[in-house]
Amino acid sequence: MTARLGLSTPPSLAAHHREFGRLPLVDARRGDRPGDLVDDVERAALRGRGGGWFPTHLKLRAVVDSSAARGPLSRSRRPVVIGNGMEGEPASGKDAALLTRSPHLVLDGISAAARTIGATDAFIAVHRGSPAVPSLEVALAERASSRIDPVTIRIVTPPARYVASEESALAHWVGDGEATPVFPDRPFQRGAAGRPTLVQNAETLAHLGLIARRGGAWFAEVGAPGAPGTTLVTVGGSVPNPGVVEVPTGTAVHEILARCGGPAGTVRGYLTGGYGGGWVAAGDFDQAAWDPDSVRAAGGVIGASVLWAIGELTCPLEELARVTAWMAGESAGQCGPCMFGLPSVAEDVRSLALRTADGVEFKQLQNRLRLITGRGGCKHPDGTARLVATALDAFPDEVALHLDRRCSVAGRRGTDPAGTLPVPPARLPGLDLRRRDFT
Ligand SMILES: Cc1cc2nc3c(=O)[nH]c(=O)nc-3n(C[C@H](O)[C@H](O)[C@H](O)COP(=O)(O)O)c2cc1C
Ligand code: SF4
Structure with missing residues (x-):
């Protein structure tokens, strides 16, 4: 049985650190670059678990490129990260299980993604009334007192409607308070308040939290070669x-x-x-x-x-x-x-x-x-x-x-x-x- 995502670990930060260790810091003196994680995610061949199974490294790179294309003085160049824990599919329970039993792994993924793409704002979205809200509030309070995140992660609770969890709708909600899908631009081009926005499923982010610790080769040791x-x-x-x-x-x-x-x-x-x-x-x-x-x-x-x-x-x-x-x-x-x-x-x-x-x-x-x-x-x-x-x-x-x-x-x-x-x-x-x- 291969269990990596900590569903049976107690959800506290102390238990989480005992089980997984701390999220490694990017140490410039050692020659680390924030973007190194993108290469590792490519090595991992991680594909998003929100439904489309899209390669995650391509999304990370698209946000970085979209931000760079705006020029250093553009006020809208700073990327945004949104963790998608909405779980709009009524027959699905995986993201709620993860966010209630292993919330810190998902939040680590948000933290690692934010650092990698240079995001200045980060959110975890769960639908209004989600059972994950209390566990996330506790987890975020623990992280705030330990000061382990490079950006403050905030909870947002869009309405529990199916299309509200589509990625452009989430970015729209965070930026403008409307949970309707936006097109034709994708969030990596123009997302929350027009800024390049990375939207990743909660489970994808939990895997990212593990890849940041153990590397892409470790991640790809198990599973089907294509995914x-x-x-x-x-x-x-x-x-x-x-x-x-x-x-x-x-x-x-x-x-x-x-x-x-x-x-x-x-x-x-x-x-x-x-x-x-x-x-x-x-x-x-x-x-x-x-x-x-x-x-x-x-x-x-x-x-x-x-x-x-x-x-x-x-x-x-x-x-x-x-x-x-x-x-x-x-x-x-x-x-x-x-x-x-x-x-x-x-x-x-x-x-x-x-x-x-x-x-x-x-x-x-x-x-x-x-x-x-x-x-x-x-x-x-x-x-x-x-x-x-x-x-x-x-x-x-x-x-x-x-x-x-x-x-x-x-x-x-x-x-x-x-x-x-x-x-x-x-x-x-x-x-x-x-x-x-x-x-
Ligand atoms: C109508 C609709 C509803 C969706 N609902 C969800 C959802 O509840 N959770 C989710 O993670 N992705 C959902 N998606 C997919 C997101 O738009 C997006 O692709 C995903 O969050 C990206 O994460 P990933 O690359 O990590 O899979 C939905 C897509 C559509 C079209
Ligand atoms: S954006 Fe258009 S296609 Fe998508 S849910 Fe809304 S009305 Fe339907």
């Missing part, structure tokens, strides 16, 4: 002991399930990655390796590293209908294809789940999915379209039954409550995304 290291997986649905487990990337799906007691019965499919992820039929997916390329090759999306088993007594199309309706309500209401297209998709999926759709309506749904993909200011519509399209691909027999007014679990459901996905209450698009809505 090394360990990763936190939120396992849920039809398993006896759902929860968050840490495994090397590339671990077989059946081994991950075994850490949670194995499947609780016959599994008909999996939701991978979260609600912006994708569905796969059970088939031999349990033999697949849990890394971005292998999950994609099997038809899924590793995304936010959610692995949700759907038991045979759960109708995947009913699950899909509930989640799609919620995703439609989470639009920020800024782009037509997202604001108007997603509710139409949700309505089509609802008809399918209710067994009232016919072949014409089904074709209409497929057309809509094609039309909205790639047409939003952010990736929210693409993620929702993929969620629907992969379900239609993964469960063709169930789709055919529903178009024939039947359902494979009709009359048998209700005995598998563990299969149902968590769906927060529906809200109106765009509501509550402004700071003034809360004051």
Whole structure:
């Protein structure tokens, strides 16, 4: 078992330092340069754990370059770091687990990133009401009295809306008090208050905190070669002991399930990655390796590293209908294809789940999915379209039954409550995304 992220270490700073040692200082007399960490992150081949699995060293370099391009006298050249602990995916619990049980490792990552890119402001963002707020407050108070951070790290609590945790929305919130995505510029170009902004997922930052201590070669000793290291997986649905487990990337799906007691019965499919992820039929997916390329090759999306088993007594199309309706309500209401297209998709999926759709309506749904993909200011519509399209691909027999007014679990459901996905209450698009809505 490879456990690197300190989930079983007590969360205090003293215990953290006993377990991991102190974050090394950059010592100019020794010839260290703040930017050395970027090279180490490249050696580590660390890829972001927030959903996109983008190479972290490229983001660090992009922020440094964007800052340098502004010239020494520009007032807006000083970079900003934002740790993304929002965990917008309702089925995910990994970032909350990390921020409550190992908050100092994430804060070390913010500290190391800030020093490396020369940031003068640093934030950790968790959604309003997050269980991580108290542990972060305690951790930040401990760090302030020990004066271990080069910049003060502040907690920000944007609204608990799905798109509020998209990186440009977070930068927008920090700079202007609005949690709507901004486009076309990315945060590394123009982020919080127009400044170059690094947004990294909480887990990515925890790995960064370890790389700063132990180096890139150490980090890449375990895991899949294309995306090394360990990763936190939120396992849920039809398993006896759902929860968050840490495994090397590339671990077989059946081994991950075994850490949670194995499947609780016959599994008909999996939701991978979260609600912006994708569905796969059970088939031999349990033999697949849990890394971005292998999950994609099997038809899924590793995304936010959610692995949700759907038991045979759960109708995947009913699950899909509930989640799609919620995703439609989470639009920020800024782009037509997202604001108007997603509710139409949700309505089509609802008809399918209710067994009232016919072949014409089904074709209409497929057309809509094609039309909205790639047409939003952010990736929210693409993620929702993929969620629907992969379900239609993964469960063709169930789709055919529903178009024939039947359902494979009709009359048998209700005995598998563990299969149902968590769906927060529906809200109106765009509501509550402004700071003034809360004051
Ligand atoms: C609609 C939407 C919601 C997102 N929600 C989250 C989230 O809750 N947490 C997160 O870390 N990244 C989320 N992301 C991804 C972020 O935009 C960003 O890519 C990520 O925080 C970067 O961190 P990483 O490079 O360390 O993965 C979301 C993206 C989209 C399009
Ligand atoms: S695509 Fe949707 S969520 Fe994204 S910016 Fe446009 S309206 Fe907002």
